[in-house]
Every structure is written in C-alpha cells, then in structure tokens.
Amino acid sequence: MGSQLGRSIPFTWAVFVAMSGCRGNTNSQHDAILFVVAPPDRMGSRLRMNTLQGKIALITGAASGIGRASALLFAAEGAAVVALDRAPEVEATVSAIRSSGGRAVALIRDSSVEEDVAGAVALAVKEYGGLDVCFANAGISGGRGGLFELGEADWAALLRVNLIGPFLAIKHGAQESDSVGCAM
DSSP, X not given: OOEEOGGXXXXXXXXXXXXXXXXXXXXXXXXXXXXXXXXXXXXXXXXXXXXXXXXXXXXXXXXXXXXXXXXXXXXXXXXXXXXXXXXTTXXXXXXXXXXXXXXXXXXXXXXXXXXXXXHHHHHHHHHHSOOSEEEOOOOOOOOSXXXXXXXXXXXXXXHIIIIIHHHHHHHHHHHHOSOTTSBO
C-alpha cells in the first residue's frame, strides 16, 4: 500500500465485500460482491460493472487517501456517496464525482463526534432514501514522533478517530440499513 505510479499518482490496493440483500434485494444468487480498488493502469474493464448501481454509501475520511479513492470508485460503480471528512478537501472529492456524472454530497464534519455521524446518516436517508454501505475509513496516526513523544491528548484523539469513529458509523449506519446483509 502507499506505492506510487508514474507522474506521482498515489494508489492503494484495497478489497471490499458487500453482501447481497441490501434494501430489499433478496436475490440469493449472489452471496457477496467483491470490489477491488486497483491502480488505474491495472483496473481492467472486467472489474468495472456498476456493481453498486442504486446503492447509497457513507464513506468517512473521504478527503484523501483510501477514503477518496473509495468514494470515487463507489460513485463510478453507481453508488450515491455521502463523503464525510473534517478536512475541507472532501469538497474536491465530491466535485470530482459530480464532474464524472456521479451523485455525491460532502459533509465537513468529524467522524469521531456522534452528532456529526448521526447527521451524515440522516443526510443519506434524506438525500438518497436510505443507506446500504458504511465504510468507516477515517483514521489518524500518532504523529511523526514515537510512542514516548506522544502526549495523553494525542493518544485520546487517536482513539476517538480510530476506534470510536468506526463504532459510531456502524452504530448509526446499521440502524438505517434495511437488511442485515448490507455492508457496514
């Protein structure tokens, strides 16, 4: 992960699995759908099949890195995307999705704050009618220093974003999904 392609375009390999049965889809022919985020030069047309057509996805940490790449991929695969990040660059992610014909809305909010996450889920329901996928991707590191340079406040912030944030996203997202089979 974190490799570079020519022209300094960062890429990451990531795999996502979404279960069938979301929002009333009872087609038992497909138990799971596999998504691969690959470098642009390795993304063959066989992998791009609008597999998220009609789905609604909330992605935290969507301003950069894996979150941005996932938001762009989910939208390219047909999902409506609610992109949440505390960085204003999340607007650029949504702008890129919209300029490619996708549906997306940006929220500059904190994924470690319960009201912000609940609001993002409520927005998905209001704007798009539900929620099928919740990708709790937001995460921070402990900074450039080592463990011994990390202060208690820094450690608490890391835990809020990296542990409590995903808990909140799954807690609120699962309450709005129509089926146990949805990807959370």
